[in-house]
Structures are given as structure tokens and as C-alpha cells.
Amino acid sequence: MTSESRNSPTEVVEQTIRNRRSVKPADFTGATLPDEAVWKMLSAANWAPNHGRTEPWRFFVYSGEQKATLAAALEQMYRQITPVDEIKPSKIQKLHDNCSKSSHLIMIGMKRQESGKIPEFEEIAAVACAVQNLHLMAVVLGAAGYWSSGTPLCSDELRRYLGMADADRLLGMFYLGCPQDNLNSQGVRTPIEDKVVWKSTST
Ligand SMILES: Cc1cc2nc3c(=O)[nH]c(=O)nc-3n(C[C@H](O)[C@H](O)[C@H](O)COP(=O)(O)O)c2cc1C
Numbered sequence: 001m002t003s004e005s006r007n008s009p010t011e012v013v014e015q016t017i018r019n020r021r022s023v024k025p026a027d028f029t030g031a032t033l034p035d036e037a038v039w040k041m042l043s044a045a046n047w048a049p050n051h052g053r054t055e056p057w058r059f060f061v062y063s064g065e066q067k068a069t070l071a072a073a074l075e076q077m078y079r080q081i082t083p084v085d086e087i088k089p090s091k092i093q094k095l096h097d098n099c100s101k102s103s104h105l106i107m108i109g110m111k112r113q114e115s116g117k118i119p120e121f122e123e124i125a126a127v128a129c130a131v132q133n134l135h136l137m138a139v140v141l142g143a144a145g146y147w148s149s150g151t152p153l154c155s156d157e158l159r160r161y162l163g164m165a166d167a168d169r170l171l172g173m174f175y176l177g178c179p180q181d182n183l184n185s186q187g188v189r190t191p192i193e194d195k196v197v198w199k200s201t202s203t
Pocket of ligand 1: 020021022023146147148149150172187188
């Protein structure tokens, strides 16, 4: 590989990928991002690879007062699917706080191909690629967020609430916001060498 300057495309891609962090609403400022920026993220998501051109990603964006509407629905669903003695008021409060501190809430769905010919795991993988694209574009635009998949964000109740079909999957929610300054963005990963089996010819 030839020597490259600091801002070479390789550097930019590598740094963007490495600096992407999952940032939670508690670390958002509470400010609102321009809708145009969110469209840029969604457009980046739309360029994810997918098998058979199914483009299975579906996004449900909530902004402004609609965030509170979604939070109320999430609370209702949490109450519906949780045994009464396991309902935690602190969790409900956090849900509302997280939603109001976010700029936009993006529900992440997978639209199942009519024929079902493409295996489901490939469709879910394509949606994950789309979310990664969205997240990377968010970082480049100075935004932050994280993919949350906890109860009730992947529930059938919420999937139905969003008007998705039985064969579709709801994969969680992306909390999007403006990050506070001075966040520690150090990520942690074990070495890639521990996760690779590499065989080559010995000639
Ligand atoms: C499919 C998926 C679901 C996730 N769900 C949650 C979640 O429910 N709660 C959570 O705290 N983090 C969740 N995360 C974010 C991870 O916690 C985060 O990626 C991990 O801690 C690594 O941190 P980093 O993204 O900053 O590198 C999820 C990530 C992915 C890819």
C-alpha cells in the first residue's frame, strides 16, 4: 500500500468507523437536529447492500410532539406485556426521558419479501447494514445515537402499532440526538486477530 496523507479516504473511513460510538440520550444535549440531516442519514441507510434488491429496511421517524405520542404508546405496550409485579416505574420514567431528550426517534423495521425466497437472516443482516450506514452518517454530521432493542421495542404489539405485517420484524429503535461536548468516545474491542481464521497457500 502506498503512503497516504492524514486525510486520505482511507483515514477518513477508518476514523469514522472507529469513532462511531453508541451514545445514550442521557448524554444528549436535548437539542433538535435539522430534518435535512436526518434525511441524509436515512439516504445513507438506503445504500446498504441487500440480496435480491429487496431493500427490506423500513424506518418510522418520530420528531417534535410525535415523540411524546410514541413514548406514551411504548409505555402502554410495556405495561401490556409485563407482569404487573415486574413493572418498574423507573423504567417507564427513563423511557419518557430518553424520548424527550432525543432529537428524533427512529423505529427500525424489516419488511419481509412477499415470496420469502431470500432467507430471513439475510434481510435482517441488510437492515443492520442500513442502520450502520445511518449511524456513520450521523457521526459525520456531528450527531449521535444508539440502537436499542430492549422491551418493548421489538415486540409484536409495537410492530402491529406501526402497521407492519406479521411476517415483518421490528428490530428496535435508534435514539438520535446531539451529543454533549467532551464525551469519552473511546471504544473497546478485542483484537481482530482473535476472530479470524486465515488460510493461505504455503508455496
Ligand atoms: C442490534 C443491536 C442492538 C442493540 N441493543 C442495545 C440495547 O438494547 N441496549 C444497549 O444499551 N445497547 C444496545 N446496542 C448497542 C451496543 O450496546 C453497543 O454497540 C456496544 O456497547 C458497543 O459500543 P459502541 O457501539 O460504542 O462501539 C445494540 C447494538 C446492536 C448492533
